[in-house]
Amino acid sequence: MGRPPCCDKVGIKKGPWTPEEDIILVSYIQEHGPGNWRAVPINTGLMRCSKSCRLRWTNYLRPGIRRGNFTPHEEGIIVHLQSLLGNRWAAIASYLPQRTDNDIKNYWNTHLKKKLKKHQAMGAIFAPPPPSSSSSSDLAAHPSSSIVMPTTAAAAAAHVVGGDNSMLLVTHQRPAEVAQLIARRSPFAASDSSSTSSYASSMDNISRLLDGFMKSSSSSPPPQDVKPSPAAAINPFLCFDPMSMSSAAGGGLLPADAISDLPPPTPQQQQVLTTTTPGLLHGGSYHEPPKQQPQLSSIENWLFDEEEDADLMDLSDGCCSVPMMF
DNA sequence: AAAGATATCAACCGCCTGAAC
DNA sequence: AGTTCAGGCGGTTGATATCTT
Numbered sequence: 419m420g421r422p423p424c425c426d427k428v429g430i431k432k433g434p435w436t437p438e439e440d441i442i443l444v445s446y447i448q449e450h451g452p453g454n455w456r457a458v459p460i461n462t463g464l465m466r467c468s469k470s471c472r473l474r475w476t477n478y479l480r481p482g483i484r485r486g487n488f489t490p491h492e493e494g495i496i497v498h499l500q501s502l503l504g505n506r507w508a509a510i511a512s513y514l515p516q517r518t519d520n521d522i523k524n525y526w527n528t529h530l531k532k533k534l535k536k537h538q539a540m541g542a543i544f545a546p547p548p549p550s551s552s553s554s555s556d557l558a559a560h561p562s563s564s565i566v567m568p569t570t571a572a573a574a575a576a577h578v579v580g581g582d583n584s585m586l587l588v589t590h591q592r593p594a595e596v597a598q599l600i601a602r603r604s605p606f607a608a609s610d611s612s613s614t615s616s617y618a619s620s621m622d623n624i625s626r627l628l629d630g631f632m633k634s635s636s637s638s639p640p641p642q643d644v645k646p647s648p649a650a651a652i653n654p655f656l657c658f659d660p661m662s663m664s665s666a667a668g669g670g671l672l673p674a675d676a677i678s679d680l681p682p683p684t685p686q687q688q689q690v691l692t693t694t695t696p697g698l699l700h701g702g703s704y705h706e707p708p709k710q711q712p713q714l715s716s717i718e719n720w721l722f723d724e725e726e727d728a729d730l731m732d733l734s735d736g737c738c739s740v741p742m743m744f
Numbered sequence: 745a746a747a748g749a750t751a752t753c754a755a756c757c758g759c760c761t762g763a764a765c
Numbered sequence: 766a767g768t769t770c771a772g773g774c775g776g777t778t779g780a781t782a783t784c785t786t
Contacts, residue, residue: 434754434780456771472772473755508774523775524753 431465435474439464443471444479452480477520484516488525496522497530 435443446462452475455468464471477483488496492514499510507519507526514522 432756454771468771469757469773470755476773477754505775519774520754528752
């Protein structure tokens, strides 16, 4: 018998998240950190399944997420990594820490796939290898691939050095050594498993979310790279200066007149909003978001440029920019 | 201006993996 | 060793926005 789905319970809400749900979730995670998702709906009173809470957090509310407007460099990285790793979006996302796997996946399916197709149709020289040529079975088949790869970077390297790829490659080292080297050099290897260290700055994201909502409600258009959630657009929940949320003198997040039209929160929600995170309601101070992840150029430098200790790859910036020339 | 087509993306679904018991 | 479960992942869907006719 299979395991029953976690979201089969009666009364579990589905569909778009509302701003108030977001705030409850963010405030709870601020207090307790991400993880133990099963406890989140129980402790917050959210009528969502744990999976939905986790997804909402990782794909939308998590700090440091950048939305929309993929840069040419990001496009190049995605195209290259997709050709190396296949549709392993989580692995690809680990190279673009500001992007979520869902975002990358969507962007690939809606933009890049079309661009590549068009480009190939035009007879351009850039053409990623078929997915089958970069499958994990190739990796497994490689004589040196039995080592444990601690990171996706290592997996990527193993693919590259596996020699089954059309990407340009120059290496004089054994594949296992190269993989370990790249794993060591990965700027994100550690951050992948330490997300708890940055959850306290999630106000940055919710602020941007709500900022987008506010701007969409006013005469000025929202910024292109920060779109309000559909839920925010239909639910005028909050009217506040999001920037004040991180200011000790910022004042209340939830003005009474702004929430007068809302259904009263459940006791659990009330407790979350008023007790566990007093700063959320009373202008408490929050951590500034951690310094943003390394610049894309440094990612690419690490990913594509060679260093003095290894002739790993012979990929240039120009190579990454190719997809933008479609 | 309206209707239909297409694009976008948030969220869901089901499977897989690894830890705990 | 087998079972259960939480968390993670990739594929897919469906609602909404935008474009085209």
